[in-house]
Amino acid sequence: MTAPFIPVNTPLLDGNEADYLAECIRTGWISSEGPFIERFEQAMAATAGRRHGIAVTNGSVALDIAVHALGLDEGSEVIIPTFTIISCAAALVRAGLVPVGVDCDAATWNMTAEGVEAAITPRTRAIMLVHIYGLPVDLDPILALARKHDLKVIEDAAEMHGQTYRGAPCGGFGDVSTFSFYPNKHVTTGEGGMILTDDDALADRLQGYRNLCFQPQQRFVHEELGWNARMTNLQAALGVAQVERLPRTVEIKRRIGRLYDEHLAGLNRIRRPVARTGYADNIYWVYGVVLNDEVPFDAKEAMRRLGEKGIGTRPFFWCMHEQPVLRRMGLMRDESHPNAEYIARRGFYLPSGLALTDDEIARSAAALKEILA
Incomplete structure (x- = not known):
């Protein structure tokens, strides 16, 4: 008898996921305005030691919106690891920015401060840190370079739920950070993402961009173009249960x-x-x-x-x-x-x-x- 196929990933949904989903269905709160959204945002922000969490539809859109909200001048260079997912480069290209790649360390598979320093030019305006597969980037020397050259820092912590750097939670570094909640992540909502920041004004912009830039004074009059990137209450209910475990x-x-x-x-x-x-x-x-x-x-x-x-x-x-x-x-x-x-x-x-x-x-x-x- 042939042994069953072993898939590369199977999630674990044995906590409060079913109960919270049932609550969504029982109460009728299945859209992006249900109470689990705020609970999930607060839980993820607390996990990363951040002030604000903004839930979105996936990790790629989280990067798109985060990069856009920083308002970098078109044509600016942003340093990224070449060993990463296409979402990182795509977010920059869509914003009219120029991705500049750096090599990874052969052992940890992460970008290095030496590579970042060599890639900095007068046109560099930001660094996108991407933690790879299980170990975080060695952050201190790269963050020091960012301060020295007055560069924005975007932290892609998509694969780092629950990880720390020198005891501080990943997702808590830089001007803005992002998570993904794809089924193979430590916290999953099926599809989903989160943007985190400590900057109150930036958080306001991020919340607007993820919701088509509706205005509270007159909903269907738009000063800017945003995204329809709202997470549903059903997804957030899964996320709350996943963060608990x-x-x-x-x-x-x-x-x-x-x-x-x-x-x-x-x-x-x-x-x-x-x-x-x-x-x-x-x-x-x-x-x-x-x-x-x-x-x-x-x-x-x-x-x-x-x-x-x-x-x-x-x-x-x-x-x-x-x-x-x-x-x-x-x-x-x-x-x-x-x-x-x-x-x-x-x-x-x-x-x-x-x-x-x-x-x-x-x-x-x-x-x-x-x-x-």
Whole structure:
């Protein structure tokens, strides 16, 4: 009998999710004006140590609105990691800004202060920090550069629910920060996102932009163009229940990481995630591996072979400076970032969802060993 397929992610919805959704349906508050919206915004703001949370439809739109609200001059340069999701670059391009990529550290997969400093020019106006896969960016030296050069800071904490940097919560740094609540995140609402800030005036602008810039004095007269990016009360109800269980979620994720480390400890043909740095312990949003040079095939082939064994996988991000859509726009064409290029071609992640069982972890690790034997 063939063992069941192990998906790359299965969420865990075993808290108050069903009760809160039933409350939405019972009371009729299913739209974006229900009471769970404010509860969720306050809960996420408190989790990140922020004054304001603005719930939106997804993490990509959160970046779009956050970047727009900063009001950077068209043509300004914004430094981003090249090893990230397209949403980061897209938010800048849509705002008329120029993304400038920097390479990642080969071990942590995050952007570095050295890379950021080398990329700063007289046209630089902001830095977009993106925490990758489980470890945060080493923030202190990059934030010092931002202060030195008077640069805005956008923190993309989409994968960092419950993570900290030197004891302070991720999502609490910079002028504005964003979260995603896609089903593979530590807090999920199915789809959804959040923008956080400590700036009262910026929060007011963000709230307007996510709601079509309706005006309280005369609703259908608009001074600016905004987004219809409202989260529903149903989604927020899920989010409230998920935040309630976030400490347990972090424990589960770190346990998954430890078990994979134990099963793969003797496998020298891969690089495993860094378990800890001087500023954070890995939260293992996903358990990623990178094939060493001695492996005679790339991540795409490894994933195909694992799929044949019933193991779900997902590729690493493809570099921004190698994205065809950006190159056709004349952006990032002359950039070269060898660390990011290497892990994009030879990195992928194993099943990492919260509902993953010990047996499924063991099966996934055993299958990886088999294809690399």
